[in-house]
Amino acid sequence: MNAVDAVRPADGRGDTLVTVDDLAVHFPITSGIVFRHKIGAVRAVDGLSFTVKRGETLGLVGESGCGKSTTGRAILQLIRPTTGRVLYEGADLAHLRGGALRRQRRRMQMIFQDPYASLNSRMTVADIVGEPLLVHRMLDRSGRRDRVRELLQTVGINPNTLNRYPHEFSGGQRQRIGIARALAVEPNFIVCDEPISALDVSIRAQIINLLQELQRDFGLTYLFIAHDLSVVRHISDRVAVMYLGRIVELAENAVLYGEPMHPYTQALLSAVPIPDPEAEEHRRAVVLQGDVPSPADPPPGCHFHTRCPAMQEGHCDLESPALKEVRPGHFAACHLINAGDYPRIRAGENDLAVVAGSPAEGGAVAAVSDVASEELEMGSSE
Amino acid sequence: MSGVLPPHDPYAAGEVASPAKATDVALGGGSTAPVGVDWSPDALLIEHRSTWKEVWIRFRRDKFAVGGLVVVILLILMAIFAPWLAPHDPTVQYDEGLTMQGMPVGSSSQFWLGTDTLGRDLLSRLIYGARVSLVIGVLANGFALVLGVIFGLTAGYFRGWIETLLMRMTDVMMAFPIYLFAIALVSVLKPSLWILVLVIGIVYWTPMTRVIHGEVLSIREKEFVDAARLTGCTNARLLYRHILPHLVAPVIVYISLGIATTILFESTLSYIGLGVQPPTPSWGQMISEGQPYYLSAPHLVIYPGLMIMITVLAFNLVGDGLRDAFDPQQRRR
């Protein structure tokens, strides 16, 4: 089955800007000193296919180690994909080298997680924001300076501070400077890699608002990578959920948050804390068994089967589910989703006892399926 | 998106935190910020202070390091102004510099620290000896630095087979008995100051390469390097503009410690006669010449020995101080 065809939007709304086709990034684990040889691989990204439409924000969520940041970097060719293609307006980036790649990079930029590590501490703000203009020979010296002032103004930094060094700014201000640098080359596509998770709580909303405003003003397309499901819901048009190197579910924002089908998405959403004691009292988090397996040694079959309360033995633990369109525009990778029916996960009468035994640790598999049958009710959708 | 971004004023739009806005809101609410005090985000910028200034402030607190620096500066001045400072020509053999028995004389009003076995003024020779030590210390380390930067940067930045090749080569070099290697080299080539610089440089590039290689490995993983790559920087620009500037601090520390080691090395080579050739004075060579007389004229050994000790100690103190000043977190005290 051609994965790209599978994820091509059915309604044809919004043409495709970026296509990711069967993308995989494996980091070799090597051994030996003089002659290194490969003894294994960390499958950080393991066969991803999705598209990003022009002008939209695609949210990419998942827990740490699920490969979401690697995906962002592989799309921008900061990490070369092991296999697969990344098409930008139809042209494959994975084969570009040297000057051709550098020219293509004018169109796509990145906003980084750590505002302290992402700015060169030995360069002034003017040099940092002006560097893209310089390397692409976009303007002369005085033109660059004017443009830098304009960019700083756009992101809410006083243009008179352009001769200062990054360490003189706070985290939020540094993040704005990083955004100005990304905007300098007038990109169409920006990968936002956890752009607010290193910032103070009272600063986060400022940056989110800025990103949204820039998107409106300049018609930007975002791939928004984050682990915070509330923030992703706020900013995204469509959302993809990743687990252990694969996409498990992808849908329109309202659909994914309104009626998540994949057991993992359901559990994830139920675990998000809500800053309201009243609301917290009336909801129960579905506590998943055990921990995320290592991407160096992912479980066979569905990667989620070791923690899934709905797991069916002999099926989920053997066959890897493909990401298929379960409803128009709603993609999920789960054997148990059929014709709009899906396993519904809820919290059972299980506190610590269930948390303790993980099927991954062996022995507890039978107990889990008992719990699963309690927790689970198969139902048809409305 | 085509053309230039349209001019946009977020302050006017009011969506972005702006210095103007914070104050405006406050004023609009009928309040006044205390006159002369600005609590806007711009005013909250951390006071401008360059990295170098901060390093200096931290360095200044370390009394031993400052003492070391003073000694180093004095030594440099002494080397530069040797012709004016030295009371005598260091190579002239004075008749009155030897006793009737042909023994060196002790300190007198003419020869403040006495003379050596050939009747030359010891003080003048010590002063000129600083030139040899410092010139070799600086040049040999400079040479090692050039090799270290080329190899370390290439290996750390490009990785792959070239890294394996260069770093294994470095390991092999480090496994060599360096004194024997240097002695072999010097005995093949004719000993001179320049040959000495070359030999010491060749011996000392390996640890320098290792230090730089390690630093480059950690710098290239930083997000700002990815950011620079994304903006379209070429490899050359990445190396020159983004990686090299971050090597300055560790390299300065390493060199200040390395100079001390090289001065000792030079003294050793000169002591065994493979260093600077007479009549040019060098501290190691002076010890070697004075050694047979260490009972009858101990000052011949003691003074150059003291000079070596003081110089090495001073450079080591400066190096330690710099290391702490550049990296306050890694202080081991």
Added chain:
Amino acid sequence: MMLAGVYTPPAMGVTTSRLLDITDLSVEFASMEGTVHAVDHVSFAVAPGELVGLVGESGCGKSVTATAILGLTRMLANATVSGRIDFQDRDLLALPESEVRKVRGKEIAMIFQDPVTSLNPVLSIERLMTEGIELHLGLSHEDAVARAIDMLQKVGIPKAAERIKDYPHQFSGGMRQRVMIAIALSCNPKLLLADEPTTALDVTIQAQILRLMKQLSREYDAAVIVITHDLGVVAGMCRRILVMYAGRIVEEGPAKPLFHHPHHPYTVGLLKSVPRLDRPRSDELESIEGLPPDLSHLPPGCSFAPRCWLATDECWQTPPKLFVTGDGRRSACFHRDKLIDLAAAEVTA
């Protein structure tokens, strides 16, 4: 609407019913930029078994407060500490280090943010756990091991008797945090300080750990102070909330009313600026403008005034005290009445 009366912390009455009583605690650091007022005249109390949330952004002084409670500020160079920290009626700041050491780890235990760096990697879990038990409870090694295994089972480590021989790196992040909780609770502490206990963890693991901490606190009758920047973390767990800003407590109160009707503009802003899954999506987040102040150059009045939409002359000039604003509630705002009226209007509407 101002309620008259003296501030009464939930557990006041007899002095002994207060486990921890902090009075006028200040911690200052001498730095190159000047004196940093990390904690500025902070007072609060914790009752036995109570779950308290200490909420604030980085640099607001919440972690330094915890450091002071553990009596570790005395080990920091350049730190000046004043005020009182009464724990079970003994002032920890006045006690000699040898006495504090008997309290730290036994009566007061700590859970750190990062289970990777806070567990010594060269010691086995057995060593890590039994050391404290033997020292503080005076048990023999065999008894200590038995107790350690028991604790590991309580925090949900499967096959605890075997895994106690393992080293920290052999556990996953979530499991390591469980080990840390087991270590912290192994000497039956009366007070548990949890500094960002779930920040390094994934959301599904976070839910497990919070649930575990809440349950064990009840079982062991230990009071817990959860220190976090995440309002969501304390909402489901803590009965009472303290909000800190720039070294001061700006608001205090029982969780439910505080979350529903905050009495301090900073708390209002903080709650509004976070997107919530249980509310409809909004086009724009209501953000707090500006930046947190530099702790070495604090404004002369209220430190939130430069960012506050209610600020008046008074706010710029005098720092507000903590005023009593309701049942167990305090707010350090001159304009608290506006917020209280706003809340009242909302309730009637």
